[in-house]
Amino acid sequence: MLETIGERCKAAHPLLEGERDVHSRDGHDTHPFIVQQLIPTISESVKSAPSAHLTMVAWFAALVSSCGPVVENAPFSARPDTLRPGDLLGPFDGVVVDGETDRPLAGAVVAGSWAFERGIGLQGPAAALEAATETGADGRYRLRIPADLPRGEGVRLRRFTLVVYRREYVAWRSDSSFPTGEPRNDFAQRGNRVRLEKWQSSMSHYRHLVFLGGGPAIRAAAAWEVQPAGLELDGASPATASEHPAEAAHGGSSAALDISPLLSEDEVRGVTGYAGKFEVGKLADRATSDVYDSRHFKASDKPETHDVGLRVWAIGSVAAEAQFRKLLGDLPSAVATEEMGDASLRARGGDVTGFAFLLRERGVVMQLSCGLAQCSEPSMILRLAKLAESHLPEVKLPSPESTGLVPLSSPSLAPGAKP
Amino acid sequence: MKRTSLLVRARFTVTALVGAWALFSHPAARAYESATTHAGLTERAVEASRLHNVLAQLGRPLGLLEPLRIGFDFFDQDERRALQARLDALDPAGGYRPGPDGVAGAAHWVVAGAVLAKTPPERGANHFLDPASGKGLHDGPGLSGIAHSLRLLFNGGASVRELAAGTAFTLEGKSALDWIWTPGNDLGVPVFLDNWEHAVSLAEPRARESALVRALLALGGVMAVLEDAGQPAFVRNDFRGAFLQQDDGSAYEQFVAAHYGRTGLPAAGASVSRPDIASFFASADGKGLANRTQRRFFSEGTIPADVSIERDTKVADVVRRARESLVFPSPTLSALVLRPAQTRHYLALEGHRVLAYENSGTQVRFLLDDAVYADMARTLLPEIASYAAGLLNHLLRAHLEMTIAGTSVNVRLGGEVKQGGALRVFVEDASGRRRELPGAVASLSPGGEITVNPPAGARKLAAVVRGRDVGGPFVAAGEVTLP
Numbered sequence: 001m002l003e004t005i006g007e008r009c010k011a012a013h014p015l016l017e018g019e020r021d022v023h024s025r026d027g028h029d030t031h032p033f034i035v036q037q038l039i040p041t042i043s044e045s046v047k048s049a050p051s052a053h054l055t056m057v058a059w060f061a062a063l064v065s066s067c068g069p070v071v072e073n074a075p076f077s078a079r080p081d082t083l084r085p086g087d088l089l090g091p092f093d094g095v096v097v098d099g100e101t102d103r104p105l106a107g108a109v110v111a112g113s114w115a116f117e118r119g120i121g122l123q124g125p126a127a128a129l130e131a132a133t134e135t136g137a138d139g140r141y142r143l144r145i146p147a148d149l150p151r152g153e154g155v156r157l158r159r160f161t162l163v164v165y166r167r168e169y170v171a172w173r174s175d176s177s178f179p180t181g182e183p184r185n186d187f188a189q190r191g192n193r194v195r196l197e198k199w200q201s202s203m204s205h206y207r208h209l210v211f212l213g214g215g216p217a218i219r220a221a222a223a224w225e226v227q228p229a230g231l232e233l234d235g236a237s238p239a240t241a242s243e244h245p246a247e248a249a250h251g252g253s254s255a256a257l258d259i260s261p262l263l264s265e266d267e268v269r270g271v272t273g274y275a276g277k278f279e280v281g282k283l284a285d286r287a288t289s290d291v292y293d294s295r296h297f298k299a300s301d302k303p304e305t306h307d308v309g310l311r312v313w314a315i316g317s318v319a320a321e322a323q324f325r326k327l328l329g330d331l332p333s334a335v336a337t338e339e340m341g342d343a344s345l346r347a348r349g350g351d352v353t354g355f356a357f358l359l360r361e362r363g364v365v366m367q368l369s370c371g372l373a374q375c376s377e378p379s380m381i382l383r384l385a386k387l388a389e390s391h392l393p394e395v396k397l398p399s400p401e402s403t404g405l406v407p408l409s410s411p412s413l414a415p416g417a418k419p
Numbered sequence: 420m421k422r423t424s425l426l427v428r429a430r431f432t433v434t435a436l437v438g439a440w441a442l443f444s445h446p447a448a449r450a451y452e453s454a455t456t457h458a459g460l461t462e463r464a465v466e467a468s469r470l471h472n473v474l475a476q477l478g479r480p481l482g483l484l485e486p487l488r489i490g491f492d493f494f495d496q497d498e499r500r501a502l503q504a505r506l507d508a509l510d511p512a513g514g515y516r517p518g519p520d521g522v523a524g525a526a527h528w529v530v531a532g533a534v535l536a537k538t539p540p541e542r543g544a545n546h547f548l549d550p551a552s553g554k555g556l557h558d559g560p561g562l563s564g565i566a567h568s569l570r571l572l573f574n575g576g577a578s579v580r581e582l583a584a585g586t587a588f589t590l591e592g593k594s595a596l597d598w599i600w601t602p603g604n605d606l607g608v609p610v611f612l613d614n615w616e617h618a619v620s621l622a623e624p625r626a627r628e629s630a631l632v633r634a635l636l637a638l639g640g641v642m643a644v645l646e647d648a649g650q651p652a653f654v655r656n657d658f659r660g661a662f663l664q665q666d667d668g669s670a671y672e673q674f675v676a677a678h679y680g681r682t683g684l685p686a687a688g689a690s691v692s693r694p695d696i697a698s699f700f701a702s703a704d705g706k707g708l709a710n711r712t713q714r715r716f717f718s719e720g721t722i723p724a725d726v727s728i729e730r731d732t733k734v735a736d737v738v739r740r741a742r743e744s745l746v747f748p749s750p751t752l753s754a755l756v757l758r759p760a761q762t763r764h765y766l767a768l769e770g771h772r773v774l775a776y777e778n779s780g781t782q783v784r785f786l787l788d789d790a791v792y793a794d795m796a797r798t799l800l801p802e803i804a805s806y807a808a809g810l811l812n813h814l815l816r817a818h819l820e821m822t823i824a825g826t827s828v829n830v831r832l833g834g835e836v837k838q839g840g841a842l843r844v845f846v847e848d849a850s851g852r853r854r855e856l857p858g859a860v861a862s863l864s865p866g867g868e869i870t871v872n873p874p875a876g877a878r879k880l881a882a883v884v885r886g887r888d889v890g891g892p893f894v895a896a897g898e899v900t901l902p
Binding site: 111113115116117118119120121122123124125126127128130159161163173175176178180181182183206209210211212213214215216218219226229230233234316317318319321322325326329330342343360 | 453462466471478480481483484485511512514516518522524537538540541658678681
């Protein structure tokens, strides 16, 4: 019987089958169908078990719960050139461009979220879905109608929100604009045009992060803003805070941490026996600052499994401890070991092995990543780590008062991970 | 037999009708957006509070931005399942939903707590407070409450078991002041106090971090209850008029959500200082948020009843009859402008419009419109954030100052507490594990100081005082990294 109810409800909701095009825009009109079709079904069941009054109520509830969500009216248009309302379910597509040049922007993170609510009178969150993508060279994005929509029990799709983030630009939300938070009225479901304005040094990173919101993809992309935002909360002006951790490094600030003495190409070759060449640079997932630096030994003409990466945080004892714990929690298959320093860990993700250790008193955390084609034995990465530690006195570490900052997101294990 | 059959059929018919009513009766329903309004108000309040500095002093150097992980393995199975489901329901666009790894920033956890306070939404039934009587949401005798719970059954807001046991939402609720102290409320003051203490005293670093997350969630939950004291319907026992007229939720709340969203809410003013937790909500001096809201603003269901008029009806009669229909003594009417007819007029109090009315020629109709809502929002929203920031500061009013003096550590009870409490001291080893320092339990008075000698090998010293003063219970915490 339940299967019958489920099938009938499903039939009343082509939405559940992904056939949004044949479904009425106003989801409410499915209700009469359900009631007309299902009340007789329940009636039959009651005849066979007349004493089960509450059971009958439960049947009706179960029946409703097998149905898909009601989709509320979208506050945005279907396209920029029409007044026809859009569809909260999607699909959504558009292009992200530079606000000044109108040129497409590649590498912008685009995240869409669907918020479902329920309740009579008092209403609140019932479920949420999220999808994220990145714009290609043409600046375009596309988000499909989500699968696995929450079912029944008065669930309504209440909101869709699009968040777009690209470093060096002001974030863009489909519901409001930065910095005023005023409602935005130029979002369209299809053919949407997102014009990103350049970031100004007078803007507040803290306010920007509060405005931004967004799920894991957005959070990871904006992780670098946490440090300047933290400095703002500690009293620094936005401009000063911006100079401090990341932007300063782009400009080659004299205060930037420099870990180049820690490990050389020859030392890597000496440990691993690799005969090829390396292109030595910095890892791209985080900019150098006065408390962070990286080295990327990129094996020439070889896949990433031959690369070696080294990251160093010199952030004071408390923050270093927190950073080490974060690595232990975030790196894939991370296991605590006692091989080096005050604490160490090994991690493994795909064809890359990882090692990190904490030097508590010096307030330093070092993390090495090594492709398995380069570090073919577990002992190799440990030897590389010991070499790096032995050179630490050659590195000028920041003074204690300038430390105390922890990155929000952990880097990828991949040696050449991109932002 | 036939009679029984008829009875069953009649019962079924009633049930089917209720079911159909439940299905039909909320077209285009607009939710009260705890996901936007509560979230935004809490963000503003957190920013205006001292929480950032307090966290930084407790070994969380990034303060409000400190990434913190919730440890679901520290919850029992039912608790974990329920909390996880509620967290999964949060809208990622708000930024306060933790990632799949259970990590979110400290401020995000507070905001998440404020949204979870009404997840599921029926929890909001416990956010009502009449500041004069101290009562929560209550409905007159009758079947309407039972009918509402039946409707919720079909909406996923009640279970058959709750219905049978009489615990389903029947338009009744605890008062806000009772709710924040109720042991069953996982976002109440007791949960905050216990976990704020555990965030210092538990042995394992992960357990301490998870306790801190629970404390922050509870802070958000308590703030959300107070924030509702700045919504007239919640302080005028007005569920039926404000929330059920069209099942659309409160029109005022919809207005706020549409015009301000989460990101456009005004900043908090100076944080409000009150003598105790209850007085942030309601107090005899009339300075509680619920007092202020109730006496200055109408809600949808507590405006004056429409007054029928005839040719010789005097304005004073209209005023008198309108006043007689009021449920609460204030705001009230002293004069009305009824000419010209068919024109909308406003009753203004303290510079803001609180009531709209029109003379149609045969009756005077009272209503709340967007102009009234705009003035209400402009007045109430910054005030709510200021009260919420003040409550947060009040709950964090005590702290321990720990200073290193040679090989010893001096511990002093600071902050705005009037009485002391029992001090416990903990030593942290190189692995981050803490143990209580035996023999270090002492009574510490406000401004009082004791000296502790950490054992060799200790990396950190942490301490906690739990006490109570005229402002209510408090937990003071502190820690210091040893050289």
